[in-house]
Amino acid sequence: MADAQRGGAHRRLRPSGALLGVVPFFAYVTIFLLIPTLVVLIGAFVSDGAITLGNINALWEPAVVTALWQSVFLSAVTSLIGAVVGALLAYALSTARPDGTLKKLVTSLCGVLAQFGGVALAFAFLATFGAGAIVPTLLHEIGIGSGNSGLWIYEWNQGLLLVYLYFQIPLMLIVFLPAVEGLKPQWREATETLGGSTLLYWRKVAGPILMPSFIGALLLLFTNAFSAYATAAALVSQGSPLLPLQIGGTFTSEVVLGQANVGKAMALEMMVVVGVVMVIYAILDRRASKWLVR
Amino acid sequence: MTGQRARFRRRQTILRRVVVTVVLVFFFVPFYGMLDFTTKNLATGGRSLQTWKTLLDFGEIGSTYPDLKSGFIASVLLAILTPAIMLMLLVPTMTWVRLRLPGLSRTLEFICLLPLTVPAIVLVVGLTPIYAWVTYFFGGATVWLCFAYVILVLPYAYRALDTGLRAIDVRTLAEAARSLGAGWGTVMWRIILPNLRTAVLSASFLAVALTLGEFTIANLFSRTNLQVAMFLVGKSDAQISVAVAFLALVFAFVVLFAMSFVGSGKAGTSVFARLRRTKKETA
Structure with missing residues (x-):
């Protein structure tokens, strides 16, 4: 072409x-x-x-399959939670004054967390939820836990999941806010004039209009979490539970011969996953822009 | 009807306050945690400002944590070089394609948006042989990461500049200047660039932001920028690195917050609108 x-x-x-x-x-x-x-x-x-095809075959080794599966799982869960919470926040914020300080404050904060997170976010998390830190101590005082958070913060499906939400929710707000702001008040008024309830408005008017944007943002969140490396690298010190960490591992361990090319096969695998998601996203985004004039 | 409206507004306000408060508390807990952690006296269990005093003592930072100093300097240099190279490459090319090669515009867009489907970790893998050459020609300094960072910022910068170019009539401006005897260099410097001020600013800002926050490529190529330095120091002295992380986040927040006031004059010109549009429209 x-x-x-x-x-x-x-x-x-x-x-x-x-x-x-x-x-x-x-x-x-x-x-x-x-x-x-x-x-x-x-x-x-x-x-x-x-x-x-040896490198591609190496993708079926248990460690790599597990890493891919865990990466997909982590990305799916954090993008789902992030999308729902972020969408709710975006809606709440869209009802605020358009030029108000509150909106600027929240969007700035979300911009920082979504874009600059990385290592700093991992450290913030450790300083807050780590052993003897503020949150476990507080929880202990009200009778939950022992005050020592234990090792859960280093687990990919517990601590990492929580810390990923700290950049997934903000990203959702940044991506989804324009869509929510594109909802015209006239649509709601029209529904009310015709005797529709709030529930009906969300089910029959706003819901269907926002759905493509929502799914699109969800997919974007997925690729964002799927390709994230910094936070996980700074937090997980043992093993390589995620695909990006596996790829990173091929850089540091030059012991196994031909490992570098297995790294390329894993990189290709990542590109394929991200590519597929991005294509679906492009198709949806074309649909989403039908109603929302930007 | 008006009573109904008022009730609806009240309910909306309550919902907004509850949701925003809950989420903000969730976001601010780590910031509070960082402050708490960095002011702890780990030996006696009391409070102490020692960490922050050390951090403000630049001389001591330089000698005790050489990584932090060199990483900071490298990051500042990168934050200057990356936007500079990006602008030198993109602004003339995009203008030129608009003026003389409109048939190439789809190809240009495709290439500029390509990095969105190539995660940084994948790019590192492919860049390894290239960087063997870069090291051969220029040496192994951290600053040369700017070549890779330009690729990372390409999609965002392209979108920002594209919006800017769309808003001005490049062809008429260029023809007017040319008919008055200006060369192409003058057209670029004195006609196009001043008209693109906002777009150039926000493209540069995004480039600086991305550069200061980059970790993946630097870490895997074993070069020390600010983020890598933070990571390395964190292994030996957690309090200092948490304090640096806190400063980095707060600094970024202050800059973004200030920018949101600057850009609010015209709708859609703020960096956030740019960023959102970039994230939304591209694929």
């Missing part, structure tokens, strides 16, 4: 060397984006200079 368009561009152009103007950019992205992508795509099928 791209080639056909480029051909079209050629035909419309006088041979004036206008293409020279875009050479630096395309050279740059070739070196730092296209070649790396090809390295992953090709490297996944090559080992010691020969074409092989």
